[in-house]
Amino acid sequence: MDFTIDSATPAVSASFEATPDPRQREILQMLTRHLHDFVREASPTIEEWNSAIAFLTDVGKWCSDTRQEFILLSDVLGVSMLVETINGQDGGTESTVLGPFHMTESPRRMLGDSIDMIGGSRTCVMSGQVRSTSGRPLAGAAVDVWQCTEDGFYDVQQPDVQPPGNGRGLFTTDEDGRYRFRTVVPSHYPIPTDGPVGRLLAATRRHPYRPAHVHFLVSADGHEEVTTHAFVAGSAYTDSDAVFAVKKQLLVDFADCADSGLAAAYGVEAPFVLAEFDIVLQEQA
Amino acid sequence: MDFTIDSATPAVSASFEATPDPRQREILQMLTRHLHDFVREASPTIEEWNSAIAFLTDVGKWCSDTRQEFILLSDVLGVSMLVETINGQDGGTESTVLGPFHMTESPRRMLGDSIDMIGGSRTCVMSGQVRSTSGRPLAGAAVDVWQCTEDGFYDVQQPDVQPPGNGRGLFTTDEDGRYRFRTVVPSHYPIPTDGPVGRLLAATRRHPYRPAHVHFLVSADGHEEVTTHAFVAGSAYTDSDAVFAVKKQLLVDFADCADSGLAAAYGVEAPFVLAEFDIVLQEQA
Numbered sequence: 001m002d003f004t005i006d007s008a009t010p011a012v013s014a015s016f017e018a019t020p021d022p023r024q025r026e027i028l029q030m031l032t033r034h035l036h037d038f039v040r041e042a043s044p045t046i047e048e049w050n051s052a053i054a055f056l057t058d059v060g061k062w063c064s065d066t067r068q069e070f071i072l073l074s075d076v077l078g079v080s081m082l083v084e085t086i087n088g089q090d091g092g093t094e095s096t097v098l099g100p101f102h103m104t105e106s107p108r109r110m111l112g113d114s115i116d117m118i119g120g121s122r123t124c125v126m127s128g129q130v131r132s133t134s135g136r137p138l139a140g141a142a143v144d145v146w147q148c149t150e151d152g153f154y155d156v157q158q159p160d161v162q163p164p165g166n167g168r169g170l171f172t173t174d175e176d177g178r179y180r181f182r183t184v185v186p187s188h189y190p191i192p193t194d195g196p197v198g199r200l201l202a203a204t205r206r207h208p209y210r211p212a213h214v215h216f217l218v219s220a221d222g223h224e225e226v227t228t229h230a231f232v233a234g235s236a237y238t239d240s241d242a243v244f245a246v247k248k249q250l251l252v253d254f255a256d257c258a259d260s261g262l263a264a265a266y267g268v269e270a271p272f273v274l275a276e277f278d279i280v281l282q283e284q285a
Numbered sequence: 286m287d288f289t290i291d292s293a294t295p296a297v298s299a300s301f302e303a304t305p306d307p308r309q310r311e312i313l314q315m316l317t318r319h320l321h322d323f324v325r326e327a328s329p330t331i332e333e334w335n336s337a338i339a340f341l342t343d344v345g346k347w348c349s350d351t352r353q354e355f356i357l358l359s360d361v362l363g364v365s366m367l368v369e370t371i372n373g374q375d376g377g378t379e380s381t382v383l384g385p386f387h388m389t390e391s392p393r394r395m396l397g398d399s400i401d402m403i404g405g406s407r408t409c410v411m412s413g414q415v416r417s418t419s420g421r422p423l424a425g426a427a428v429d430v431w432q433c434t435e436d437g438f439y440d441v442q443q444p445d446v447q448p449p450g451n452g453r454g455l456f457t458t459d460e461d462g463r464y465r466f467r468t469v470v471p472s473h474y475p476i477p478t479d480g481p482v483g484r485l486l487a488a489t490r491r492h493p494y495r496p497a498h499v500h501f502l503v504s505a506d507g508h509e510e511v512t513t514h515a516f517v518a519g520s521a522y523t524d525s526d527a528v529f530a531v532k533k534q535l536l537v538d539f540a541d542c543a544d545s546g547l548a549a550a551y552g553v554e555a556p557f558v559l560a561e562f563d564i565v566l567q568e569q570a
Contacts, residue, residue, distance in 0.1 A: 035319070039367050039368060042311075044368055063346070080334075081293065084331070086325070204300075
């Protein structure tokens with residue numbers, strides 16, 4: 001009944017004691033403890049608390065069917081990556097964030113098809129093998145890929161320039177667990193900066209860029225699904241991704257290749273860019 | 286460059302290192318540490334993280350010119366009271382939350398006037414002295430009061446029933462630092478439950494009620510302003526205020542009084558309810 005700086009946390013924690021769902025109760029009591037610890041340490045003025053309320057309210061206002069500013073906030077605070085990593089696969093390919101551009105379904109394509117529908121300047125081939133942690137090749141695995149153009153835009157960001165499905169493809173691995181497709185080398189690009197998260201980055205002198213990458217969402221029967229990226233090794237911002245998603249294991253060499261035999265095998269002209277990216281899935285327990 | 290569960294916090298913290306405003310840098314680095322500690326301890330699934338994002342987005346959507354759901358969330362988590370208490374006055378009357386109903390200006394009234402413009406069933410007199418921590422009575426202090434009706438509604442919640450300014454008054458203390466006004470005894474009432482914060486309370490089996498109280502915002506030259514409540518001692522929910530705002534010092538006896546001399550002095554008929562509430566302001570340094 002007597003609220004003090006010290007009694008606050010036990011009082012609020014006790015208020016959640018009757019929560020029927022034990023996991024919800026546990027999370028809310030942990031939240032209370034960490035949130036109160038933060039407030040006690042930061043010791044905000046009333047004006048600072050008002051600013052925090054106004055900021056969160058503005059983040060909410062920016063959310064729409066095509067924009068998720070709270071996910072963006074979670075991303076730039078490293079929370080999305082932390083959650084993704086906590087839920088990652090032991091022994092399998094490391095995971096990274098899903099990102100906001102997997103909103104549309106990727107078109108089904110045949111192995112070797114191009115996902116570049118607008119004609120980029122440098123032809124790139126991506127290929128690799130999907131394997132189980134036991135080493136067994138996984139035939140019939142689903143490999144969903146999406147990426148931006150050489151100019152750094154996804155199809156949904158440029159509906160007047162790119163047809164829907166440009167830069168996207170859903171492939172099925174062959175009997176050796178292998179996939180291959182033609183594309184362009186993606187560019188680095190900024191996360192949206194016109195909202196409150198962009199203002200936060202500007203106020204803290206952080207740049208908004210993500211290093212170049214191709215998204216992968218890979219699944220196979222009896223295995224854990226993995227959400228990850230193949231990052232273009234040597235791309236700008238691999239050391240300072242605005243959303244902290246880079247893991248060393250995911251840096252992939254996008255190498256110049258002049259081998260006309262390989263070019264013919266992939267149905268492209270030499271020289272071209274070749275990126276090899278194998279994916280390992282954890283067997284389900 | 287290699288994001289791991291352990292490298293996450295130093296990496297995000299370092300990203301804020303170039304923030305020009307040292308206080309903003311400090312707060313963001315503290316937030317990062319406490320938020321990451323919470324995530325590591327709670328170890329949320331992707332689905333739980335999605336639920337948290339959806340909840341915060343919904344809280345943002347409910348905010349409008351007349352509704353502040355993020356303040357309500359801060360209130361029910363005890364954060365508003367913690368911030369208020371951290372910023373409270375040493376030695377003066379203890380502070381408590383401002384609440385969402387101080388949106389309109391209180392009408393200026395003369396000492397002894399009634400703030401009840403609709404005719405309640407039980408006449409109540411509130412009076413008291415505003416003093417400095419040194420004990421000196423503070424003449425000319427501004428005493429801004431607002432409260433709900435005997436049915437538990439503020440004027441702004443019932444524009445068809447209550448005239449604007451009902452239950453509100455801005456008074457100036459007399460040469461002895463004293464104020465007095467006529468009113469009704471307020472009722473306990475629920476915080477708004479039709480939004481996401483209401484759903485949170487329901488899911489955790491918490492009631493939404495606040496014990497009966499009269500709001501005070503008191504200021505005087507050369508002194509720190511205080512935002513507080515006079516709680517009706519013995520009201521329902523004084524032991525379980527939904528926003529944790531009760532402090533023992535602020536429980537006030539709203540006593541039945543049959544003294545016809547006193548009644549005459551206050552311009553009311555005996556029997557009436559008398560509540561005495563003195564306020565002590567800290568001298569500015």
